[in-house]
Amino acid sequence: IVDISELINPFPGLRPFGVEESHLFFGREGQSDEVLVKLSENRFVAILGSSGSGKSSFMYCGLVPSLNGGFMTEAGSIWKVVVARPGGGPIDNLAEAILMKDKSYINLSEEDKLIKKTITGTVLRSSSLGLVEVIKQLKEEQGAGNVLIVIDQFEELFRFRKIEAATSDMDESSAFVNLLLEAIHQFDEQIYVTITMRSDFIGECAKFPDLTQMINDSHYLIPQMTRDQKRMAIEGPVAVGGGKIAPRLSQQLLNDVGDNPDQLPILQHALMRTWSYWTENRKPDEPMDLRHYNSIGTLKEALSQHANEAYDALNKREKEKFQTRLPC
Numbered sequence: 001i002v003d004i005s006e007l008i009n010p011f012p013g014l015r016p017f018g019v020e021e022s023h024l025f026f027g028r029e030g031q032s033d034e035v036l037v038k039l040s041e042n043r044f045v046a047i048l049g050s051s052g053s054g055k056s057s058f059m060y061c062g063l064v065p066s067l068n069g070g071f072m073t074e075a076g077s078i079w080k081v082v083v084a085r086p087g088g089g090p091i092d093n094l095a096e097a098i099l100m101k102d103k104s105y106i107n108l109s110e111e112d113k114l115i116k117k118t119i120t121g122t123v124l125r126s127s128s129l130g131l132v133e134v135i136k137q138l139k140e141e142q143g144a145g146n147v148l149i150v151i152d153q154f155e156e157l158f159r160f161r162k163i164e165a166a167t168s169d170m171d172e173s174s175a176f177v178n179l180l181l182e183a184i185h186q187f188d189e190q191i192y193v194t195i196t197m198r199s200d201f202i203g204e205c206a207k208f209p210d211l212t213q214m215i216n217d218s219h220y221l222i223p224q225m226t227r228d229q230k231r232m233a234i235e236g237p238v239a240v241g242g243g244k245i246a247p248r249l250s251q252q253l254l255n256d257v258g259d260n261p262d263q264l265p266i267l268q269h270a271l272m273r274t275w276s277y278w279t280e281n282r283k284p285d286e287p288m289d290l291r292h293y294n295s296i297g298t299l300k301e302a303l304s305q306h307a308n309e310a311y312d313a314l315n316k317r318e319k320e321k322f323q324t325r326l327p328c
Contacts, residue, residue, distance in 0.1 A: 005091045007241055007242050007243065007279060008241065009033055009241070009272055009275050009276060009279075010024045010237035010238065010240055010241035010243075010275070011024075011268050011269075011271040011272035011275055012024075012268060012272065013265075013268055013269045013272040013273075014265050014266075014268065016054075016056035016057040016060060017056075017057040017060055017061045018060055018062050019060045019061065019122050021060075021061060021062070022061040022062075022064075022065045022252070023240060023247050024061075024236075024237045024240055024241075025057060025061035025062070026232040026233045026235075026236030026237065027225055027229040027230060027232045027233035027236070028054070028058055028062055028225070028229065029232075030220070031058070031062060031222075031223070032058070032063050032065075032066045032071075032168075033066075033071075034199035034220060035047065035062070035063050036063070036066055036067075036071055036072050038218045038219075038220060039063075039192055039194065039218070040071065040072050040074065040075070041218070042184070042214070042217055043184040043191070043192045043193065044184045044192070044193045044194070044214050044217075044218050045135050045194050045218045045219065045220060046154075046194075046195050046196075046214075046215045046218065046219040046220070046221065047059060047194065047195070047197070047219075047222065048196075048197055048198075048199045048202065048219055048220065048221045048245050049061070049065075049196075049199055049218050049221060049222030049261075050198065050199055050200070050222075050261050050262070051197070051198055051200075051261075051262060052261055052262040052263070052264050052265045052266075053222045053224070053246070053261045054222060054225075054264055055197075055198075055222055056153070056196055057150055057197040058222060059150060059152070059194065059196055060106065060204075063194065064079075064081055064148070064150075067079045067081075067127075067146075067148065075146050075190065076145075076146065078144070078145035078146065079145060079146050079147070079148055080101055080138070080139075080142070080146070080147045080148070081148045081150060082094075082097050082098050082100075082101060082147065082149050082150065083097060083150045083152060084096075084097035084098075084149070084150070084151055084152070085113055085151070085152050085153050085156055086151065086153070086154065086156040086157040086160055086176070087156055087160070088160060088230065089160075089172075090123055090156075090157055090160060090172060090173065090250055091124050091172055091176055092117065092176065092177040093124060093181070094124065094151075094176070095117050095120040095121040095124055095134070096117055098120065098135070098138060099113075099116060099120055101138060101142065102138065102141060102142065107243070118142070122135055124176065125161070126183040128175075128178040128179060128181075129178040129182050129186070130179055131149070131180070131182065131183045131191070132182065132183055132186055132188065132189055132191065135147050135183070135191055136188075139189070139263045145190075146190040146191075146192065146194045147189070147190065147191045147192070148193075148194060149180065149183065149191065149192070149193045149194070150194050150195075150196075151180070151193070151194070151195045151196070152175075152195075152196050153196060153197070153198075154195040154196060154197040155198050155200075155201040157173055157177075158173075158201060158204040160172075161173040161207070174208065177208045177210075178189055178209070178210075179209070180193050180195075180211075181210050181211065181214065184214075191194075199221065202215075205240075212239070219323035224259070224261055225261075227254055229255060230254055230267075230303060231250060231254060234250055234253055234254070234267075234271065235250060236309060237271075238275075238288065240250050241275070243275065243287070243288060243301055244287035244288065245287055245288040245289075246287045246288065246289040246290070248290060249274075249287075249288055249289050249290055249293055252290060252293065253267065253270070253293070253299075256298060256299040256300075257299065263299065266299055266302070266303065267299065267308070269302055269303060270293070270296065270297075270298065270299050270302040273296040273302050273306060274288055274292050274293045274296050275288065277292045277295050277296050278292040281295070287325060304328075
């Protein structure tokens with residue numbers, strides 16, 4: 001007999017699904033095939049979509065598993081996937097993401113990590129072929145295979161560019177874009193590049209003409225999920241997790257989320273909370289139902305109720321520290 005309280009919650013909440021959670025990712029079956037074709041033809045694809053549309057989850061649980069499964073036939077199934085975000089230092093962040101694929105790097109001291117990261121960053125900055133050189137070295141140490149460079153939340157580069165323009169004479173953002181483009185235009189190493197980006201930032205790409213051309217040639221706009229696809233995203237993980245959900249709760253969740261793609265992360269969060277409440281408070285043989293969903297505040301109040309619970313769990317000193325950080 002399975003103890004329902006010991007089942008792992010199959011919903012990630014507000015964060016994207018990870019690569020290791022592809023068995024819990026439902027609702028976008030078949031869409032990765034279109035992306036594979038574009039990536040195969042151009043060695044580049046931009047995955048675009050509105051905020052909360054599931055771009056990162058689609059990347060990690062749709063595209064990457066398809067590559068590892070050998071569905072890009074001519075490239076094989078041996079892939080190293082490097083995931084980086086531009087953040088406040090795109091080249092340094094890329095350097096660290098590449099180094100994290102080296103198991104020996106993980107075991108180094110912090111001082112040795114900094115030294116190796118500095119060296120790798122220097123190589124990346126040395127020329128537009130710096131990324132190719134670093135990947136070549138990685139493959140010499142780690143073995144052959146294709147390399148997919150994933151730049152998640154690419155729109156962060158535009159924020160970095162604005163700060164850079166105000167505080168520095170350097171143009172690291174352009175150098176970063178050139179590294180990516182040179183990597184896909186050369187043929188000595190099998191390097192592929194994918195970026196995920198919010199569609200409302202697409203106009204910012206015009207500042208990089210060559211990047212604009214690549215996006216024009218090869219992009220995939222994440223389609224809005226249909227009601228049936230959302231139903232799969234609700235009921236699929238519940239089944240995989242070994243749980244049950246009442247049909248009326250599925251209907252209520254679908255009605256509450258509506259057609260707003262911004263609500264998809266909120267839906268995942270509400271499902272995560274409902275599952276947790278259900279495992280702790282269920283009656284014998286009772287499925288996840290409306291009473292569990294209502295108890296966590298529904299989609300409307302789930303986030304604020306969760307935040308209040310987290311705050312109430314703090315001790316007095318932690319609460320005082322938290323209050324001092326609140327804006328006036």
